[in-house]
Amino acid sequence: xxxxxxxxxxxxxxxxxxxxxxxxxxxxxxxxxxxxxxxxxxxxxxxxxxxxxxxxxxxxxxxxxxxxxxxxxxxxxxxxxxxxxxxxxxxxxxxxxxxxxxxxxxxxxxxxxxx
Amino acid sequence: xxxxxxxxxxxxxxxxxxxxxxxxxxxxxxxxxxxxxxxxxxxxxxxxxxxxxxxxxxxxxxxxxxxxxxxxxxxxxxxxxxxxxxxxxxxxxxxxxxxxxxxxxxxxxxxxxxxx
Numbered sequence: 441x442x443x444x445x446x447x448x449x450x451x452x453x454x455x456x457x458x459x460x461x462x463x464x465x466x467x468x469x470x471x472x473x474x475x476x477x478x479x480x481x482x483x484x485x486x487x488x489x490x491x492x493x494x495x496x497x498x499x500x501x502x503x504x505x506x507x508x509x510x511x512x513x514x515x516x517x518x519x520x521x522x523x524x525x526x527x528x529x530x531x532x533x534x535x536x537x538x539x540x541x542x543x544x545x546x547x548x549x550x551x552x553x554x555x
Numbered sequence: 556x557x558x559x560x561x562x563x564x565x566x567x568x569x570x571x572x573x574x575x576x577x578x579x580x581x582x583x584x585x586x587x588x589x590x591x592x593x594x595x596x597x598x599x600x601x602x603x604x605x606x607x608x609x610x611x612x613x614x615x616x617x618x619x620x621x622x623x624x625x626x627x628x629x630x631x632x633x634x635x636x637x638x639x640x641x642x643x644x645x646x647x648x649x650x651x652x653x654x655x656x657x658x659x660x661x662x663x664x665x666x667x668x669x670x671x
Contacts, residue, residue, distance in 0.1 A: 473658055483645065485598075485662035531597060535658065541586055541651060542613070543660055545597040 442467045442534050446546035453522055454554050460507075461517045461549050463532030471537035474508065474515045479548075480528040488530070491515065493537070519551075527553045557582050557652040559663035567669045568638055575634045576666045578648035583628035585651065588660060589621070592645040601646075604631045638670045 443466045453459045465474070476488040491499045491508050498506050503523075507516045519526055532546040558581040568574050578587065586605060590598040601621055602610040610623040625631045635642050645667050649660040 475659070477662075482664075483667075484664045485647065485649075487659065487661060490659055535660075537658065540611070541588070541603065541658065541660070542600050543588075543590075543598070543649075545599075547597050 442469070442536070442544045444532050444534050444544050444546035446530075446532055446549050448549045449547070450550045450552070452552040452554060455522060455524060457522055458518065458520050459522055459551065461519075461530050461532075461551065463515045463517070463546055465513050465515065465532070465534050465546075467513070467534065467536075469536050469538075473535045473537060474506075475533040475535070475543070476504070476506070476515075476517045477531045477533060477545075478526075478528045479531065480525075485531075489517065522553045524553050524555060527551060557584065557650060557661060559648065559650060559661060561646075561648060561663040561666050563666060564664065565667040565669075567671065570639050570670055572638055573634055573636045574638065574668060575632050576646050576648075576668075578631045578633070578663055580629045580650050580652075582652065585628070587625060587631045588649045589623060589631070589633045590647045590649065590662075592647060592665070594643065598647065601633070635668065638668075640670045643668055643670045 445464045472493045474491045478486045489501045503520045505518045529548045531548045533543045560579045562577045589601040592598045601616045602612040604610045604625040622634045645665045647665040649662045
């Protein structure tokens, strides 16, 4: 079974700073996807970024980028020039490429951006 | 991207009763999913709902407690039956929208359920 671990329950940074959220996972699969989702206080889950395991290049989406280390089974999220609207719970998630399309989530990191 | 809506957005129910949650998508999607998010917790998949077939339930979730319907490619319901306070959670549906990107799930706004 796959597991996803987020070791930082809470983080807090000042606006405009850069912050990195950690995620590690455990799997015996070779092909899979990794995701970061954001859940603001309004509760709508929003996809932040997606990474295919077969791609060595790290995914980027504007101010959001990942550091994907497949051998280490690590998938961290970097938020550059953080904004107040980035305040949210951030969940790391894993999905096998083959078979059941099941997302396995980490426990989440509560990120607060302070003015 | 697909617009996903859920009804109700929140409800307060008495123990022993049942609540049916609706999930509506503005485009046809093959796969729909139902997740539970208990207070302060992460999300756990309840079941996968494909049109024209029985839902596939994850370990720890049974059809008698969480019956699911999927009558067409844009709609699904999840019923929480014979509720107890332990069922108090946010229930979220998600869909895969191949018109945007396959193998990626997009979530509805959720239904916050409180059982007294």
